[in-house]
Amino acid sequence: MRYRVLGGTGIEVSTYCLGTMMFGAVGNPDHQESVRIIHAALDQGVNFVDTADMYSAGESEEIVGKALRDRRRREATVLATKVYFPMGEGPNRGGLSRRWITQAVENSLRRLGTEWIDLYQVHRPDPRTDIEETLGVLGDLVTQGKIRAFGCSTFPAEDIVEAHTVAERRGLRRFRTEQPPYSLLARGVEASVLPVAQRYGMGVLTWSPLASGFLTGRYRKGRPIDLSSGRPALVPHRFDPALPTTAAKLD
Known part of the structure; x- marks a missing residue:
C-alpha cells in the first residue's frame, strides 16, 4: 500500500480511503458485517476511513466507532468525518455556523467513540454563514485538540479561493483538503478545482470514483438503465497527472 502526506499536514494516508456512506440504514444495516468490512480494509493497509454525521442519520x-473501539486500531487510523447537512428538524440543526459546528463535533465524537477527529470536513458550502465564522470555529477546534485538521467538500473553485484569502487576511487556519466528485464520467473539477487545490497545496479526496457504480460494469449495452437518480455527465478536459490526488474514496 502506498501512502501520501495529506495536504501538507504531515499526516500520512493510504492511497485508498474507505468511504462508509452505505453503512447503516440507507445501505447495509448489519453492523457486524460493516465492522468486518472496515477491519478487512485496515488489515490490507488502508489507514484512512471517511464518514459523515448525516450518513444514515449518524x-x-x-458503526465506524465500533470498528475502531480497540485503541490500537484507532491510533493507527486516520479518521475523517463531515458536518453541514441537517441532523434533525427545526432551525440551527445544520449548516456551518459556530453554534452548530460546536454542537455537531461533540455529537460526532460521541458517536465515533473517540477523543479526536483527524480530518473534519465541511460537507458543502453554506451561503448563509460568513466563511470567516466557519474558519474561526474550525481553528478553535484544532487548538482545543478535538480535530487535527479540517477541509472542505464539493466546494467550487471560487469558494476555495475566497476561503484561503480570508484565512490569510484574518490570520486564520485554512482548509487543508478538498473532496470533490471525480471519475472518468465526472471530470469537471479538472478545469478549476484541481488547479486551485494544487495552488494552495491542498490534498484531494475524490468521492464516487466509480460514478455511483456506472463504471463497475454493472450497466451493459442493450440493457435498460435507470437514470432516475441522475448520473455524472462527461465533461472533457485534459488530464494532468501533476494535479494533486491524495486518495480515491471508495463509497
Missing part, C-alpha cells in the same frame, strides 16, 4: 459514525 448510524455510519456509530
